Amino acid sequence: MHLPAWPLQRVRRAQLAGRVEPSVPGPTVIVRRRRQVEVLWCSRRARQRGLRQGMTLAEARAVVPEAAVYEENPEADRTTLLELARWAEQFTPLVGLEEGLAPSSLLLDVTGCAACFGGESQLVAAVQAGFTRQGWHVQVALADTVGAAWALAHFGRPLPYHCQPGESGFALLPLPVVGLRLPAPVLARLHQVGVTSIGQLAGMPPAALVSRFGPEVCRRLDQALGRLAEPLTIHRSLPPIEVRQELEHPTSRCEEVLVVMQSLLEATAVALRRRCRGARRLDCALQLQEGGVVTLALELLRPGQQADRWLEMLRCKLEGLQLASTVCGCAVRVACEEPLPEMQEDLYAAGMLARSWEWAALAESLSHRLGREQVSVPRLVADPQPERAYQLVPVTTAPPPGGEPVDWTVLRHRPLGLWPQPRPLTVLALTPPGTPLVVRTGGVDYRVRHAWGPERIETGWWRGLDVRRDYYVVEITTGVRWWIFRRLDDGRWFWHGCFD
Amino acid sequence: MQQRARLEEAMRAIERAARPQAGRSVPVGVPGLEALLPEGRLAAGVLVELLGDQPGSGLWSVALALAAGAGHEGRGLLLVDVQRQFYPPAAVVWGLDLQRMLVVRPPTVRAGLSALAEGLRCPALGLAVGWFEQISRTDSRRLQLAAESGGGVGVLLRPRAAQRERSFAAVRLRVVALPSQGTVRRLAVEALHWRAGLSGRRLTVEIHDETYPVRASASVAPAAGEACPASRTG
Numbered sequence: 001m002h003l004p005a006w007p008l009q010r011v012r013r014a015q016l017a018g019r020v021e022p023s024v025p026g027p028t029v030i031v032r033r034r035r036q037v038e039v040l041w042c043s044r045r046a047r048q049r050g051l052r053q054g055m056t057l058a059e060a061r062a063v064v065p066e067a068a069v070y071e072e073n074p075e076a077d078r079t080t081l082l083e084l085a086r087w088a089e090q091f092t093p094l095v096g097l098e099e100g101l102a103p104s105s106l107l108l109d110v111t112g113c114a115a116c117f118g119g120e121s122q123l124v125a126a127v128q129a130g131f132t133r134q135g136w137h138v139q140v141a142l143a144d145t146v147g148a149a150w151a152l153a154h155f156g157r158p159l160p161y162h163c164q165p166g167e168s169g170f171a172l173l174p175l176p177v178v179g180l181r182l183p184a185p186v187l188a189r190l191h192q193v194g195v196t197s198i199g200q201l202a203g204m205p206p207a208a209l210v211s212r213f214g215p216e217v218c219r220r221l222d223q224a225l226g227r228l229a230e231p232l233t234i235h236r237s238l239p240p241i242e243v244r245q246e247l248e249h250p251t252s253r254c255e256e257v258l259v260v261m262q263s264l265l266e267a268t269a270v271a272l273r274r275r276c277r278g279a280r281r282l283d284c285a286l287q288l289q290e291g292g293v294v295t296l297a298l299e300l301l302r303p304g305q306q307a308d309r310w311l312e313m314l315r316c317k318l319e320g321l322q323l324a325s326t327v328c329g330c331a332v333r334v335a336c337e338e339p340l341p342e343m344q345e346d347l348y349a350a351g352m353l354a355r356s357w358e359w360a361a362l363a364e365s366l367s368h369r370l371g372r373e374q375v376s377v378p379r380l381v382a383d384p385q386p387e388r389a390y391q392l393v394p395v396t397t398a399p400p401p402g403g404e405p406v407d408w409t410v411l412r413h414r415p416l417g418l419w420p421q422p423r424p425l426t427v428l429a430l431t432p433p434g435t436p437l438v439v440r441t442g443g444v445d446y447r448v449r450h451a452w453g454p455e456r457i458e459t460g461w462w463r464g465l466d467v468r469r470d471y472y473v474v475e476i477t478t479g480v481r482w483w484i485f486r487r488l489d490d491g492r493w494f495w496h497g498c499f500d
Numbered sequence: 501m502q503q504r505a506r507l508e509e510a511m512r513a514i515e516r517a518a519r520p521q522a523g524r525s526v527p528v529g530v531p532g533l534e535a536l537l538p539e540g541r542l543a544a545g546v547l548v549e550l551l552g553d554q555p556g557s558g559l560w561s562v563a564l565a566l567a568a569g570a571g572h573e574g575r576g577l578l579l580v581d582v583q584r585q586f587y588p589p590a591a592v593v594w595g596l597d598l599q600r601m602l603v604v605r606p607p608t609v610r611a612g613l614s615a616l617a618e619g620l621r622c623p624a625l626g627l628a629v630g631w632f633e634q635i636s637r638t639d640s641r642r643l644q645l646a647a648e649s650g651g652g653v654g655v656l657l658r659p660r661a662a663q664r665e666r667s668f669a670a671v672r673l674r675v676v677a678l679p680s681q682g683t684v685r686r687l688a689v690e691a692l693h694w695r696a697g698l699s700g701r702r703l704t705v706e707i708h709d710e711t712y713p714v715r716a717s718a719s720v721a722p723a724a725g726e727a728c729p730a731s732r733t734g
Contacts, residue, residue, distance in 0.1 A: 358624035359576045363602055366615055374605050375615075378588030378598045390588045392603055416560040418587035449679060479677035479686065480556030497587060498555040499685070 001088075001127060002139040002153040003081075006104035008041045009137060010080050011070050016135075027067040031057055040072055069382055074102055081106070084136070085235045091117075091127055096232045098150065099181075105153065107146055107232055121162055128160045144168040146232060147224030151179030151198070169225050173199035180220040186213055198224070241271045244331035250289045252326045254318050257286065262311050264332040269307040272337065278303025281336040284314055287329030294323065299372065299396035301360040303338040309361065313368040363395045372396060384457050385467050386418060386496065413455065413473065415483045415497035422494035425484055436474055436484065441495055450475040454486075473499070526626075526653055529569030529594075530562070536691040536701055537671055542566070545648040547640075548655045549669040551662055551692070558675045558687040559631070559657045560586075561707060564594045567627045570653050575626030576600045578619035580612045583631060613639050620646035620654050631657040637666065644668040663692060684708055 003009055007030050015028070027046035029039050037057040049064045060067060078097075085095045085106055094109035110123060117123040124142050131138040140160035141152035148168035152161045155175045163171045172179070175198050177190050190213065195201060201209065201221055209217050222228035243264045251257065261284060272279055282298040296317045298310055367375040376392035383389050428445065429437040435451035453472035468488040475481045481499035486492070524544040534540045542548075548566070552559045567577050577600060579586060584605050588598060602619075606612035612630055619628040620643060635643075635656065647654040656669065663674065672692035680686055685707040691700065 356574070356624070358622055359600075362576075362578075362619060362622040362624065366602070366604060366618060369618075370604065370606055370611055370615060374607065376603050376605075378591075378601060378603055380589055380592070380598070386587075386589075392588075392605075395602060414587060414590040416564070416587055416590045417555055417585045418590075420584055452683070475680055477679070479679045481677075481680075481685065482556065497585075500555055500558060500560040 001108060001131070001141075002105045002150075003084075004104075004137060004139060005041055006081065007072060007077050007102075008043055010077055012043070013080075013135065015068070027051070027064050028070070029060055029067050030070050030072055031060075032072045077102065077104075082235060084131075087134075088127075091123065091130075094232065094234050096234050099233075105150060107149070109232055109234075110142070124160045124162050143171065145224055145226045146230045147180065147220060148172055148226075150181060151175050151224060155179045169202075172224055173197065173202060177201060180217070180224060182216060182220055186216060189213055190217075241268055241275075241334040241337070242331065243267045243271075244285075244329065246329045247327060250326035250328040252323060254315075257318065257327050257330065258311065258315060260330045261314055261332070262307070264330055265307040265310045265314075268332050268334060269305045269310075272305045272334070275337070276340065277337045278305050278340045279310075279334045279337050281334075282310060283333045283335045285331040285333070286323070286327045287331070288323065288325045289328045290325040292324065294321070296321075297335070298368065299364075301363050301396055302357070303340055305340075309364075313364065316365075316369045367394070367396050383459075385459050386414065386457070413452075415481075415499045417500045418483075418497040419495070422485070422496045425493040425495040427486075427493045435472060436493070439474070439476075439484070439493070439495075446476040448474045449477050449479075457485075471496075524651065527569035529565040529567065530705060532703065533689070533705070536673060536689060536703055542569075542653065543670070544651045544653070546653060546670040547644050547647050547668060548653060548671040548673070549658055549662075549667055549692075550655060550673050550675055551658045551660050552675040553660050555585075556677055557660075558677050558685075558705075560629075561685075562673070562675055562687065562689065562705065563629045563655045563657060564591055564596065565705075566653065566655060567629065568595045570627035571596065571600065574600065574624075575652070576602065576622075576624055577626055578602050578604065578616070578628040580604045580606065580616050580619075580628070580630030582606060582609055582612045609633075613643070616654065617642055617646040619650075620652055621650045622652070623650055625650055625652035627653045627655060629655040629657065633659060635662075637668075640668045644670075678704065 008028065011028060011030060027049055028043040029046050029051060030041040031037050032040045039051060039053055039055045039057065039060050042051045042053060046060075046064060046067055049067075051060050051064055051067065055063075057069065060069075081097060081103060085097060088095045088106055088108060092108050092110045092113045096107045096109075097103040098105040098107060108127070110120075114120040114123045117126050120142060124140055128138065128140045131140075139153045141149050141156050141163070142161070143149040143152055143163040144165060145168060148163065148171065151172055152163060152168075152175070153159075155178075156163075156171065161171075176196060177198055177200075178187055179198060180201075182190075190196070190201075193212075195204075198221070201217065202225070206218050209221075219228065223230040245260055245264060247256075247260060265282075268279070268282070278300075280300050280303050282300075284296045284298065286294045286296070288294065296314060298313050298317075363375060372394045375395050377395050379391045379393050381389055381391055423441065426440040427436045427438070428440055431437050431451075435453065436448050439446050439448065451472050451474045454470035455472075456468075456470050458468045459466040469485040470488060471483060471485040473481055474484055482495055483497040483499065484493060484495050487494065525541040526544050528534055528537070528542050534542070550559045550562055571577055577596060579601060581603055582605075586603065588601075588603070591601070592598065604612065604615045604619075606615055609632065613632065613635070616628050616630050619625050635658070643654055643656070660674065663672075674690045674692055676688045676690075678686040678688050687705045687707070688702060689705050690702045
């Protein structure tokens with residue numbers, strides 16, 4: 001089952017769910033950083049407007065200035081695909097991801113499962129309909145082997161493709177050689193000699209294939225035709241770890257609840273160690289005597305197994321809690337678990353990693369003590385409106401790598417202090433070009449010594465509450481620099497920030 | 501004079517023994533600013549106080565310039581933004597890694613002080629900074645001890661009126677905005693440090709808005725009655 005342009009589909013889903021800006025989908029591009037920032041994926045609307053894969057970001061912005069730009073995020077792509085794999089287990093317990101660093105296909109071994117759906121055709125239709133109902137664009141193909149199914153899902157027509165048992169070999173013959181999942185240099189050599197279809201390859205002697213193009217061609221061909229077994233790495237979702245304990249004597253004392261929680265957290269840590277995984281989020285539930293459950297979430301920056309740290313975080317949360325009645329039961333559930341990060345052997349890298357762990361511990365402690373929304377990591381957003389040019393992402397959420405690529409030449413002219421709301425300002429005198437000469441705020445008049453600008457900032461009308469402002473950097477006689485703007489709609493002036 | 505020099509060296513030895521981390525120097529992000537620092541360097545595990553009139557005196561600029569140097573070896577930056585006015589996009593041009601920056605917007609000033617102290621105790625911290633209108637002597641001492649234990653640099657941004665208060669900061673600098681020269685912003689930085697005879701020394705810091713190098717320019721003005729040091733230009 002192939003998901004075409006998978007990273008783009010994932011981002012579009014996040015846009016619709018409001019998890020990323022802009023929430024209204026428009027032309028969208030995904031870029032990657034190499035020697036320069038270049039376009040990796042373009043949405044259909046972006047392609048219609050002239051954007052192409054391989055363009056630089058600057059070129060893309062010149063063609064479609066309002067395009068939403070996202071940096072590639074292979075980790076998020078893989079995580080979301082694994083969630084789909086878990087969902088696909090309703091069709092078969094054997095679901096895996098295709099090989100490679102950037103998988104975009106799910107492999108479902110449905111041997112013996114067709115009877116549950118009334119036949120293979122019904123199974124294929126159910127898979128297609130199930131994913132389509134969720135809003136995913138999928139290309140489904142059923143064949144005898146992994147290789148054949150992959151090739152047919154990518155290049156077979158019509159879709160969904162249902163290949164009858166024993167006919168996969170014939171179905172593969174007209175497909176292009178790229179359907180055999182060969183490395184790019186091998187594909188280039190094949191095209192050089194005029195070999196474009198799998199049928200041409202299948203008609204050549206195996207010895208000649210190996211000597212001219214290497215052993216990989218034969219291996220992939222044999223796998224696709226069923227002459228060589230291809231193991232499938234199954235992703236099997238493990239049942240969530242959950243431990244609970246009833247209290248013999250209900251209590252409202254924090255210390256007694258913590259004693260019970262300590263044993264539950266230690267049991268959770270043991271279960272995670274058996275799986276060689278760490279917890280990113282723990283839900284600690286307190287069952288109340290008079291009904292109801294109070295759930296306290298522990299969110300961690302990095303997956304871990306340290307029960308003593310979890311207990312300290314829980315202690316901070318319990319100290320400020322007023323319970324409606326006594327507690328009669330406790331439970332701990334691992335809401336999110338992940339593989340543990342690799343340990344570094346290099347001394348310098350080990351030192352950096354140790355420092356990284358200490359930093360993560362600080363962030364988690366502050367977050368749990370002050371509140372999740374109060375401790376954050378800033379992330380830049382490519383939005384011209386200054387207030388929306390950044391986000392403060394809670395540190396315990398999965399941090400996106402790098403944020404959006406932005407124009408650094410613009411950031412040079414931004415103040416370090418920006419008021420949450422622009423403050424009304426009175427301009428008492430203007431120079432002939434229209435720059436402020438005397439301004440009044442807080443009942444005090446200030447003479448402007450220098451003024452730079454205007455810098456016009458306008459947002460698109462399609463955003464609803466659009467802004468149209470002319471910004472000026474003004475230096476008053478004391479040397480202090482302000483960032484002020486004139487609102488173009490009504491000509492009013494505002495003081496937005498200060499170069500502190 | 502010799503007796504005074506021996507006494508000062510003895511004091512430094514006692515302080516080094518009490519604060520093992522003080523032997524380590526933290527890179528100063530403003531070339532030339534070392535002239536205003538004790539022993540001509542920024543020691544690890546110290547408190548620095550920057551005093552000025554808000555807004556616009558240049559306190560945050562000097563603080564972030566120090567942070568750019570303190571963030572070496574992958575150390576993090578903790579920013580306690582009680583006023584909720586810090587604008588992260590403007591911090592990028594100072595060479596700061598936003599991924600290694602934690603912005604804390606505490607519900608109360610007390611929570612902000614507590615967060616600052618906890619951050620200073622973290623060995624992975626390079627520099628922690630926050631604006632605080634008022635700090636008690638107890639809180640100041642607590643922050644100093646936290647910085648000594650963690651080895652990072654604590655930068656407290658204070659109003660100019662706090663100059664009259666006693667402080668546990670090892671370095672106290674007053675920052676005043678000066679009229680610019682063209683597009684070059686200028687800040688006057690004066691040492692208020694009451695030990696090591698640095699009180700009164702002044703420097704002019706220039707910030708080139710187009711290219712963003714920050715350097716100290718002009719000669720260091722000596723304190724009254726002090727011999728004029730060798731000329732230093734940025």
